[in-house]
Amino acid sequence: MLKEKRYLVLEDGTVYEGYPFGANKPSEGELVFNTTMTGAQEVITDLSYTDQIITFTYPLIGNTGMNTEDNESLIAQARGVVVREASTGPSNFRTSETLDEFLKRHDIPGISGIDTRSITRKLRSGGVMKAIITDETYHEDLIELLQNSEFRTDQVKRVATKTPYISTGPGPRVVLIDYGKKENIVRHLNGFGCDVTVVPYDTTAEQIRQMRPDGVMLSNGPGDPANIPDQIQTVKELLGIPLFGICMGHQVFGMACGAKTFKMKFGHRGSNHPVKNLATGKIEISSQNHGYSIDPDSLEGTGLEVTHIALNDNTVEGLRHTEYPAFSVQYHPEASSGPHDPEYLFKEFIDLMKQKEGNHA
Template sequence: MKEKRYLVLEDGTVYEGYPFGANRASEGELVFNTSMTGVQEVITDLSYTDQIITFTYPLIGNTGMNIEDSESFNPQARGVVVREACTDPSNFRTTETLDAFLKRHDIPGISGIDTRSITKKLRSGGVMKAVITDETYHEDLIELLQNSTFRTDQVKRASTKTPYISTGPGPRVVLIDYGKKENIVRQLNSYGCDVTVVPHDTTADEIRQMRPDGVMLSNGPGDPANIPDQIKTVKALLGIPLFGICMGHQLLGLACGAKTYKMKFGHRGSNHPVKNLSTGKIEITSQNHGFSIDPDSLPGTGLEVTHRALNDDTVEGLRHTEYPAFSVQYHPEAGAGPHDPGYLFNEFIELMNIKEANHA
């Protein structure tokens, strides 16, 4: 008889499935991701810190895991929920199964779950707290979930603790790490940038002393309003070419006086259509965020909307009308995901070149 594992939700719903991955219980915010590929990149994205990821695609792990595609070396996801976990992956780059990967990173998983049911529940009721457990009695767990609160130090835990350099021959970029994806560094290097990655709490004065040509504001986990010191830092950096991605996008908005709000179930997947308002073109984008910029708070901030989500009309891009600063809510570095928005790195390079020419 197969062992059982349970997914218990704060609304009292209990799903019965089978264990894989780490052999332990885990609590987190239950979210869903609609990607069909890029599983390794999703699980290792530090924006999922303290979250349990439900994959909507029915078979997960069929291409296995490898040594090259991780977006972080110490993933902080609290759990993985799938309909079926592939035990016999087929890909020439595979080095281990999803089960072995999760065990190695101490992340519990549960399979045999009706992921469509979970997705419909979260879509209608919003994301909620949940626990993965092998315990068969759940009443106390439900009460615990209903009364529990999440930590607010996700960015501190996700960020690098010490600065480091990824060298290149071109413009000097300081990347503020709020929980960055490794592919952001790879993309900057591919454009020739000399990248210095710094911790989230690096001050504006410390960054200016590095004499960067531009500053990248990375993605990261949690509520951006929980890191007010970092908002002040971004505000103090206005004037240097800035490019914000995901949380970096939200921090730019907050630094200019806009407000953010928590979305009902967020955008998580690699197939989200976004309209570029200046060109009229539609981009298919990779996204992972549970907070968004409130468009009603933008008047008077100096920010204009450059991109909109076609599914729900949320703000997906901003540009400052006075300072050399812009941002997008989605992931242009395509790790994993479409390459449609790759031009944004070119725009960042151009901003830095213009700034350099003006000071020549």
């Protein structure tokens, strides 16, 4: 493996030389970096990384192997994995395959032996950019191709569930709108006793109301929320039902109330991001994965108030409606991968539904 060469070519003309693992094919995507130290399997299978090449800043990835239990989706949609070192001899009692075997099975190419610190500095200073993983040694045409290519805008349509399904529980009825959800969101809702119906992203407000939910959850997902304008209108029509949005669901909720979003320079991706709860003053360490954020200057007149902020850059991390029983957070309270600090938000959602009990929409 270490005798063959593989290359990571960036649209700015930078070329990194490394070694191949994973699928044997070229792959183009948006190059991003993630600072998590554990949970690489959850990251790679997170559908929010659809069409992205993930650079892991932690120097050794795959040393605990991959297993059959921690996937966040059945088929990962990341375009590539970039690491300093890919472990070939994992050691963990839950291991069922190596990182190399896992990526081959998901048809995702990887490249190792890369100075990931250099990539991270480049993306932090210049912003995320297009890149391609290739085994070809001639790169001038590839650079021109990257500079002239456009990102796809149909990520949510491609990865969201196509048909509704139910994950039963004895408690409140929750409709989870799937924009590219993490499976651990369903697990957490079930853990709190919720009866969960997962529906496609383009399910109408009327169809959801006919299900008579006690609450509606808006999932995470890939891409720009502005690419799903009809779904923003759907959420607007659902206001009045207890609602909880996560990540892209947070952005969709904000836009449904009249707020705007902007693309961040390099986004938040990792499981060590500090967030301040403005109501309690407490600091939470959170798992995050997003490249878009709510514009705080667009909140006037929306009925929204900021509940959480990111301490690293003061971006909006949480919103609550002052009139309707609805709130959202930009980070991942289902802790996959990441700390468990924000799990209390699920209980707040349960409490909202209990307050509205007997008043189904």
